[in-house]
Amino acid sequence: MSQPTILLTPGPTPVPEVTRKVMAEPIFHHRTPKYRKIFGDASERLKKVFLTKNPVYTFAGSGSLAMEAALVNFHSAGDKVLVVENGKFAERFTLIAKAFGLNAISLKVPYGEAPQPKLIEEALQKDPDIKAVCVQLCETSTAVLSDIKAIGEIVAKTNALLIVDAISGLGADRLETDNWHVDLVVSGSQKALMLPPGLAFLSVSEKARSRMAAAKLPKFYYDLKYYEKSLKDSDTPWTPALTLVIGLQKSLDLIEQEGIENVFKRCAANATFTRESLQKMGLKLFSKAASSTVTAAWLPEGIDGEKLCEVMRDEKGIAMAGGQGDQMKGKVVRICHMGAITKQDIEKGLKVLGETLKEMKSSSGSSCCCSCK
Numbered sequence: 001m002s003q004p005t006i007l008l009t010p011g012p013t014p015v016p017e018v019t020r021k022v023m024a025e026p027i028f029h030h031r032t033p034k035y036r037k038i039f040g041d042a043s044e045r046l047k048k049v050f051l052t053k054n055p056v057y058t059f060a061g062s063g064s065l066a067m068e069a070a071l072v073n074f075h076s077a078g079d080k081v082l083v084v085e086n087g088k089f090a091e092r093f094t095l096i097a098k099a100f101g102l103n104a105i106s107l108k109v110p111y112g113e114a115p116q117p118k119l120i121e122e123a124l125q126k127d128p129d130i131k132a133v134c135v136q137l138c139e140t141s142t143a144v145l146s147d148i149k150a151i152g153e154i155v156a157k158t159n160a161l162l163i164v165d166a167i168s169g170l171g172a173d174r175l176e177t178d179n180w181h182v183d184l185v186v187s188g189s190q191k192a193l194m195l196p197p198g199l200a201f202l203s204v205s206e207k208a209r210s211r212m213a214a215a216k217l218p219k220f221y222y223d224l225k226y227y228e229k230s231l232k233d234s235d236t237p238w239t240p241a242l243t244l245v246i247g248l249q250k251s252l253d254l255i256e257q258e259g260i261e262n263v264f265k266r267c268a269a270n271a272t273f274t275r276e277s278l279q280k281m282g283l284k285l286f287s288k289a290a291s292s293t294v295t296a297a298w299l300p301e302g303i304d305g306e307k308l309c310e311v312m313r314d315e316k317g318i319a320m321a322g323g324q325g326d327q328m329k330g331k332v333v334r335i336c337h338m339g340a341i342t343k344q345d346i347e348k349g350l351k352v353l354g355e356t357l358k359e360m361k362s363s364s365g366s367s368c369c370c371s372c373k
């Protein structure tokens with residue numbers, strides 16, 4: 001069998017063998033004490049990764065489902081929400097809000113820069129009607145880390161809820177949900193949580209919960225009132241993605257064995273290593289606020305980033321992500337250091353990146369007349 005591709009992409013990330021093994025066991029029925037024990041246990045232990053005492057709900061779906069659930073369960077048509085837009089995933093909050101008839105106000109932040117808490121404060125003062133502030137922990141498209149602690153202090157003084165998309169960042173970049181006054185934390189299984197895609201998570205503060213009853217947007221599948229009732233019995237209202245929940249228990253074992261603080265430290269050390277190595281290769285970093293989840297770097301002038309990622313993936317077994325969106329597509333490369341990605345994986349990836357860049361540079365130089373468009 002050929003070597004599997006090394007995934008350095010921002011989801012899916014590698015799934016450890018111990019986790020893959022438990023997920024390969026024969027299936028059983030979910031309306032059983034056996035399943036409720038597993039789900040109840042996982043739901044409790046997830047709180048230690050979210051650093052919260054509040055409930056964490058698990059949905060079958062990708063992370064975006066929990067982004068939608070975080071907006072829809074707490075709002076009514078026409079409600080104003082402030083979306084801090086500093087990348088492609090932030091823009092998704094705006095798309096969801098608009099799809100449900102919310103009044104989305106965009107606070108535009110240049111790609112590569114972290115949101116300035118001061119500007120969020122000013123926006124909230126100017127518009128006391130704002131019901132929620134949406135922001136990413138790590139904006140995966142730009143590799144920018146937001147200062148959630150500072151933003152949390154500001155939002156906590158208002159009636160607005162703070163919604164943090166930590167789909168990629170949770171379990172890689174520090175997020176102290178309760179201490180930092182974050183009302184709703186969204187995450188997903190396929191990034192730092194070392195699982196295949198298919199689970200979405202949402203933690204809900206008391207401040208958020210108290211708004212649920214008055215929120216009138218239509219919803220059913222992810223209506224939290226059903227999930228709240230079921231979770232009391234360690235259950236879900238609809239059929240859970242039980243194979244993934246069994247895997248989740250294993251992931252939580254791995255995180256607990258290492259210790260969440262050590263996980264943060266390891267991701268931070270691998271992130272530093274990645275940034276320093278890229279700079280040694282002569283590449284300029286894209287993000288001005290480094291994240292432990294993912295690093296993005298500008299590619300040299302004349303290099304087609306899409307082609308670069310394709311060659312590395314198809315010919316050399318290294319999957320990295322290219323850029324997303326107008327300013328970044330084809331021009332940047334993104335390398336992750338979250339989840340089960342090891343320093344060895346990153347070293348191998350960087351070596352292949354260096355080699356491939358050299359090959360592409362020399363071929364574009366010598367055969368310019370026939371290959372240039």
Ligand SMILES: *Cc1c(COP(=O)(O)O)cnc(C)c1O
Nearest residue numbers: 062063064089138140167168188
């Ligand atoms: C990956 C990602 C998403 C999208 O999650 P899906 O699981 O693909 O729905 C949203 N936000 C951030 C920050 C992400 O990294």
